[in-house]
Amino acid sequence: MEYLEFELPIKELEDQLDKCQVIGEESDVDVTETCKQIEKKLIATKKEIYKNLTPWQRVQLSRHPNRPYTLDYIKSICGDSFLELHGDRNFKDDKAMIGGLGKIGDQSFMIIGQQKGYNTKTGQYRNFGMANPEGYRKALRLMKSAEKFGIPVITLLDTPGAYPGLEAEERGQGEAIARNILEMTRLKVPIITVVIGEGASGGALGIGVGDKVLMLENTWYSVISPESCSSILWRSWEFKEQAAEALKLTASDMKRMKLVDEIVKEPLGGAHTDREKTFSIVREAILKSFDEFKNLSPKELVDMRMDKYSQMGVFKG
Template sequence: MEYLDFELPIKDLEEQLSKCQVIGVESEIDVTDTCKQIETKLQETKKNIYKNLTAWQRVQLSRHPSRPYTLDYINALAGDSFLELHGDRNVRDDKAMIGGLGKIDDQSFMFIGQQKGFNTKTRQYRNFGMANPEGYRKALRLMKSAEKFGIPVITLIDTPGAYPGLEAEERGQGEAIARNILEMTRLKVPIITVIIGEGASGGALGIGVGDKVLMLENTWYSVISPESCSSILWRSWEYKEQAADALKLTAADMKKQKLVDEIVKEPLGGAHSDRTKTFLTVKKSILKSFEVLKKLSPEELVDQRMEKYTNMGVYNG
């Protein structure tokens, strides 16, 4: 298991506990009490660390290499029922944006989300979760298909941003994202958005317009990453921690500003520390949101969604 800088005290205690257990097995010495003391200290240390995380530490957790990605969630929620659909019917199939039909229990959903890789080869294959215009156009095609057949949409956001390459701009990156935002505001089926990792810039907004926006506890959602903000304001990445605080990008900040609807609790240590529990919590939150949304007519859905997003940023002084 990989540890972040602020998790090193946990690593030391876990190593001590492991050594203590080995000594108990390999020798006749009773080390039960010692192991229990270390376990108690380990739990206290975890609680102290994870209950007092800074904005930058939450950004680090959202990028943890062991953290579950979009396909992990889809496989856990839909299992064998998931049927991936490919292509934007125009240019090509974007591997950074995945989508398809699947069932949670007996309810069909259209799943759409950015997929990062878990090693060097798959990260290159998935373009590090940065979609091209054809990725957003594929997402829109799938959403319109879902609307045609009355199937609710679930979008899973985890991207460092839309791909900023010259060829992406030539094929209309900005237009593709803007078109998605426009079309999602008036889609006549429920849209449930879940931020499962990084929610950066327009890359996240391109599939981020939802009737219910759920945000996992150790994720972030912002117009710019802390590193990029630091490099613009201070001409250096060294101030990324100050930038993270100033950007107000954590789940608590987003909920306070009424930009997301619900914070989904993660297990102690982050989503990767207990994947099964994380998947179950996300499933419950999705189904709870759907139970509310399915009672609304298409017209009511669109009206409420439009009202929700037009009210964002309104300040009454």
């Protein structure tokens, strides 16, 4: 288990608890009461730390190396029913963007999301979750196929941004993202979007136009990452904590500004501390959201979606 800097008091107490249990097992000393006291203190410390997280600390949690990624959610929620589909039928298959058909219960969904790697090698293979234009075109192809067969769409957002390389720009990165946003606003099937990690810039928006947008508690959604914002405004990454605060990028900020619809609570300590519980919570949230839209006609669905996004950013003086 890896710990972030602000989690070190938790690590110390967990180490103490482990030592206490080892002493109890290896000697005749009764340490039951001591272990209970440490456990009680550990729970209280966790509650205190995670109740008062700063925006930057939530950004750190969203990037935790043990945090589940898109494929983890898909494998848990859909089991063996998931069939991955490849390629944009134009250039190539983008490994940073995955998608395919899967079942949750008796309902089929087209599931699309960014996938990061688990280590350096798989990180390079997945381009660290940064999709090229062909990734967004693949996503659009799958969404159009879902529309053709009346299958609802689920998108899982977890990206530090679309790939900013020269070759991506040459192949039309901006146009691919803009095209996705346009087509998603008028897609004739329900779209449920879940921010499961980082939701950065157009890279997230390219698959982020949903009828219902859910955000996990320790995720962020913003036009720019705190580090990039800091480097632009202060010419240094040292002010990333101030940038995170100013960007208003947390789930509670997004909900308050009515840019997302619902915050999905995570287990105490973050999604990585109890992955199975997290998968179960997300599964239920998706099914509950789908129930809201499954009986609407395509016209009602598109009209509601258009109204929802037209009202964003409106200021009434």
